[in-house]
Amino acid sequence: MKVLTHTLALIFLSSPLFLHSQKVSINSEKLSNHVYMITGQGGNIGLFEDSDALLMIDSQFGKLTPQILAEIKTISPKPIKILLNTHHHGDHTGGNENIVNKGASVFAHKNARVRLLKSIEDKAKSSKKALPILTFSTELNLYFDTTQVLIFHPETAHTDGDAIIYFVEENVLHTGDVFFNSRYPYIDLDSGGSVIGAKKAIEHMLMLINAETQIIPGHGKRATKTDLEKTLAMYNTCISRIENEINRGATQEDVTQNRALTADLDGKFYTEGAFISPEKWRRTIYLSLTSEKN
DSSP states (O other), rough: OOOHHHHHHHHHHHHHHHHHHHOOEEEEEOSSSEEEEEEESSEEEEEESSOOOEEEEOOOOGGGGHHHHHHHHHHHOSSSSEESSSSSSSHHHTTTTHHHHTTEEEEEEHHHHOOOHHHHHTTTTOOTTTSOOOSSSSSEEEEEEEEEEEEEOOOSSSSSSOOOETTTTTTTEEEEEEEEEESOOOOOOOGGHHHHHHHHHHHHHHHOOOOOOOEEESSSSSOOHHHHHHHHHHHHHHHHHHHHHHHHTTTTHHHHOOGGGGGHHHHOOOTTTOSSHHHHHHHHHHHHHHHHHO
């Protein structure tokens, strides 16, 4: 089932009009001895510094690459050797080709590569440099001087090609868009996403981390285990309420327009102008739950 409002919103986020409408500031924050979080426009970037090279997680929009690389140079002069993509969306992969041109190799889940390739073909782009050269199905382990990097794939969550990255000794988790901190999340149903799958992925992450873990969300400020727990509680509440409405025979529009279903949560997970409104979130849950029942 196509979710037109979500598709149109994603196209807008990737458009030149959106990119030029805002002045973007690129900033970095040190989370552990060797891991940094870089914010700008689009998905949050992770950066890991090994003894002789850098590992980068996501690349935001291509037009921002010069600013992002300038910020990275303030952290380390070492080259970026690996670029991990948490999924295929343009606000996380738009700078891939630019980073590859600097000598990096792209790693991602196999479904993310398939969707990136389709995007390139649909836009009639000839270059395939943005594509991952290494893909995995369920889990990938990378070993560096200071830490093991555990990369795992939840079956369906934000999309069907998500990668969650955990720096074991650094105790830093990058969630990609499986977790939006203090915001209603975007579940891309057209790309294999699932509300139930996203909830299960969050449960998995919570079993992996502890109270000291630093979390890089796909969007939003640096987070902690407590923030992730709050999001899981929100999922459980919303899913339970909307599932009850579905069982009572409520239609998609009934659920979408029923503000009472999320009224007590909206102040915690929505601010005016945010990408996913309470209405979009209720609609997404309805569509995801009813799709999985059929």
